[in-house]
Amino acid sequence: MPQHPPCLSLRQVRYAVGSSQRSAGVKEILRGVDFTARSGEVTVLLGPNGAGKTTALGAAQGLLRPSQGTVQLLGQNPYRAGAALRARVGVMLQDGGLPQSQQPGVLLRHVARLHQNPWPVDDLMERLDMGDFMTTSIRRLSGGQKQRVALAASLIGRPEVVFLDEPSAGLDPQSRQMVFDLIQHLRRLGLGIVLTTHLLEEAQKLADSVFILKDGLVVRHGTVSELTGDADAAATDGAAPARRLVFVAPRTLTRVELESAPLALELDGSADNEPGARWAASGISTPADLSALTTWWEQIRLMPGEVSFEARTLEDVFWEVSTS
Numbered sequence: 001m002p003q004h005p006p007c008l009s010l011r012q013v014r015y016a017v018g019s020s021q022r023s024a025g026v027k028e029i030l031r032g033v034d035f036t037a038r039s040g041e042v043t044v045l046l047g048p049n050g051a052g053k054t055t056a057l058g059a060a061q062g063l064l065r066p067s068q069g070t071v072q073l074l075g076q077n078p079y080r081a082g083a084a085l086r087a088r089v090g091v092m093l094q095d096g097g098l099p100q101s102q103q104p105g106v107l108l109r110h111v112a113r114l115h116q117n118p119w120p121v122d123d124l125m126e127r128l129d130m131g132d133f134m135t136t137s138i139r140r141l142s143g144g145q146k147q148r149v150a151l152a153a154s155l156i157g158r159p160e161v162v163f164l165d166e167p168s169a170g171l172d173p174q175s176r177q178m179v180f181d182l183i184q185h186l187r188r189l190g191l192g193i194v195l196t197t198h199l200l201e202e203a204q205k206l207a208d209s210v211f212i213l214k215d216g217l218v219v220r221h222g223t224v225s226e227l228t229g230d231a232d233a234a235a236t237d238g239a240a241p242a243r244r245l246v247f248v249a250p251r252t253l254t255r256v257e258l259e260s261a262p263l264a265l266e267l268d269g270s271a272d273n274e275p276g277a278r279w280a281a282s283g284i285s286t287p288a289d290l291s292a293l294t295t296w297w298e299q300i301r302l303m304p305g306e307v308s309f310e311a312r313t314l315e316d317v318f319w320e321v322s323t324s
């Protein structure tokens with residue numbers, strides 16, 4: 001399948017603060033970041049607190065000037081570009097960036113008038129179910145309502161690229177689904193969507209491509225399947241990164257039985273080794289590992305109930321990266 005064209009690229013971007021003259025010295029926040037986002041795709045930037053996500057997005061939007069490296073946003077250097085480029089880019093401001101005394105309807109109609117071909121306010125209002133609070137001042141809105149106003153404001157100018165910072169933080173499941181649907185719609189329209197989130201389940205569902213940042217460097221990137229190992233498994237002879245298998249033991253396992261297990265076993269959410277306890281076997285990456293486990297069940301005459309195989313998730317990958 002042909003790849004979509006890049007709408008944003010960071011190449012070996014470094015960003016340092018401080019001065020060698022000061023006692024604190026120079027602190028390098030970005031240490032050579034490579035990042036690409038494509039039109040018609042959702043690109044998710046993940047990373048633990050302090051990894052450098054906000055700084056990288058600041059460089060991507062032209063708010064910061066990298067100490068080294070290049071940034072191209074819609075083919076231009078965003079730090080040098082003027083209003084014409086800014087009109088083609090949407091940025092979702094966090095709550096603090098919204099004018100608190102305004103009503104959402106007044107704000108969105110005002111912003112719409114600043115653009116040549118704005119997204120119809122009524123359509124956005126409907127897609128984000130904002131009808132009930134369009135005439136309430138922003139100050140009085142709930143956190144989730146403010147989130148939706150901020151999202152609508154970032155889209156009203158029909159940008160080609162949109163930066164969404166935690167777009168569904170604090171939303172109830174119904175509102176979150178609306179935001180999901182809107183993001184899918186934006187993707188179909190061909191926008192480049194750059195998203196940061198701490199909700200890894202959301203990232204897993206939405207992302208075409210994921211970049212994980214740690215200590216100012218991209219430590220992993222790829223599609224969700226590539227990162228969780230599904231793609232490897234399909235491409236090779238079935239070997240994949242280690243997974244977990246959870247089973248319910250209908251009886252207590254003896255110490256001797258546990259010691260003879262071919263793989264590391266641990267209780268999974270059950271407090272005691274008693275009938276009905278859930279056990280997890282980790283480190284399963286080949287059919288031979290599975291076979292060793294079933295052979296062991298046969299040897300100890302155990303017929304487990306509820307066997308389930310847990311696929312690796314983006315959350316597993318994130319934890320591996322964060323704790324390594």
Ligand SMILES: Nc1ncnc2c1ncn2[C@@H]1O[C@H](COP(=O)(O)OP(=O)(O)OP(=O)(O)O)[C@@H](O)[C@H]1O
Pocket residue numbers: 017027029047048049050051052053054055056
């Ligand atoms: N101007 C600055 N001066 C000194 N340190 C800074 C500056 N800007 C950022 N930092 C530090 O750089 C690191 C990366 O910050 P950044 O805000 O980019 O991280 P983040 O990944 O967005 O974190 P979070 O998930 O907590 O928002 C942090 O340790 C932060 O304290």
